[in-house]
Amino acid sequence: MQRQSLCSHELAETMTKILIVKPSSLGDIVQALPVASGLKRHWPAAKVHWVAFRPYDELLALHVSLDRVIPIPFRRWNDQRGWVGLLPWLRSLRQENYELVLDLQGLLRSALISFCTRAPRRVGLWTAREAAILFYTERILEPPGLAQEKYLEFLRHLGISPDPYEFGLVPPPVAIAGLEGKAYVVLHPYARWRTKLWPWRFYQELVDLLPEVFFVVVGEGNWFPLRGKNLLDLRFKLPLSQLAAVLSEAQATVSTDSGPAHLSAALGTPTIVLFGATDWRRMRPVGKNVFVEYYAVPCAPCERRRCPQPNPMVCLSGIEPSRVAALLRRLVAQGDGTKTARNRLTRRTLEI
CATH class of the missing domain: 3.40.50.2000 (Glycogen Phosphorylase B;)
Structure with a gap:
């Protein structure tokens, strides 16, 4: 634990690029949004990226703390057609040279994405499924309570105080026929x-x-x-x-x-x-x-x-x-x- 705290302190000045792996689903992604906010608040100069399935990348693009949203080249894990383009996509992730990767999904395939980045720090939950924990360099316990707590625990592990309401979404104004000027x-x-x-x-x-x-x-x-x-x-x-x-x-x-x-x-x-x-x-x-x-x-x-x-x-x-x-x-x-x-x-x- 002392070593991990020291690493977090040392990286506070030098952290430049972080990747969040949380491809789905909508409710889970929304609950995890404060993770991106907390990372940016703690390391304002760092680039924070997020890997997600389409169409969730469209929502993540509204997050003020994300510098880049990277869509996975297929829509679901079981979409066999998409795996053809996966290797070039994984190579492009590796070329980003991430220093820290957080696997918030906790499945074997999301852990493999994390592993393929070759980031020196890859963090996941001990309760991750399908032997995903084998691909992490750091593992954390899932706390009791609301489902969102397991995402906030990633921030605590890094020495960051989480704000569960720091969702960071700023939707653009939209004009929809039939809604003009109406309260609804x-x-x-x-x-x-x-x-x-x-x-x-x-x-x-x-x-x-x-x-x-x-x-x-x-x-x-x-x-x-x-x-x-x-x-x-x-x-x-x-x-x-x-x-x-x-x-x-x-x-x-x-x-x-x-x-x-x-x-x-x-x-x-x-x-x-x-x-x-x-x-x-x-x-x-x-x-x-x-x-x-x-x-x-x-x-x-x-x-x-x-x-x-x-x-x-x-x-x-x-x-x-x-x-x-x-x-x-x-x-x-x-x-x-x-x-x-x-x-x-x-x-x-x-x-x-």
Whole structure:
């Protein structure tokens, strides 16, 4: 430990180039953004680069502390066509002469990317999967608590005090037809897991309960009808940079446990997150205006992608639209005053 502290101190004056390897996914990348901010704050003269899959490179380009975002030449780890161009790409990484590489992904392939840079310091977690730890020169323990803590631990290992709210995103202004001059609330109804989805009909009920609120629907997933004079449907239409801009200007966001929920919270927008199968105590977004809604049943959180119960997903169907509407009405009424509010947690308990 003394040797590592000495190295961090010595490098404080000489560190010139750092690489962060965190290719995916959206929510994880957002949680890891304070790592780039902390590195730049500690070593302002250093060049900080980030390796990511497309389209996440588009979001990372909005980070004020990143000097370069390097897209991986394929979109997913299992994209076999992309591996053809990987060797020249890896050679180009090696030519950057990074002094420090942080593998925040913790998989064998991300560790191999780190190793191929030939950086003298390659840092990863002891809990990294698929024997990735064999390719690190320094290994750190994953702390308990919020999922974001494992990323902040990289900064602590380097002697840097982390700021969990230092996300560093500055979305550009964007003009979208139908939104000119409007105050609005964003709805994001999608998630990768079925057990994270609030019933579709509840979104229509929410829109109907708040005719005075203008809603913007975003995201990609199974299409379902949503209607109302107080609604603009932007599903399947927004690249990440525009999504960030829309979220940053919203009065509030209502979302499943998903990447856009983390992004909304990181941008300082009051964010209501609807939790079902996943554990809000670990997985909730980090932000100063985060509101968690969940329905406590004995089987939740189960962390399952499919619900085995005879009355499936009561953990989500128990979150009534009227309850969400009441909270949303308060947030909209408070307006920009919620920007300085502290995190809040709300719960709905089912007695069985």
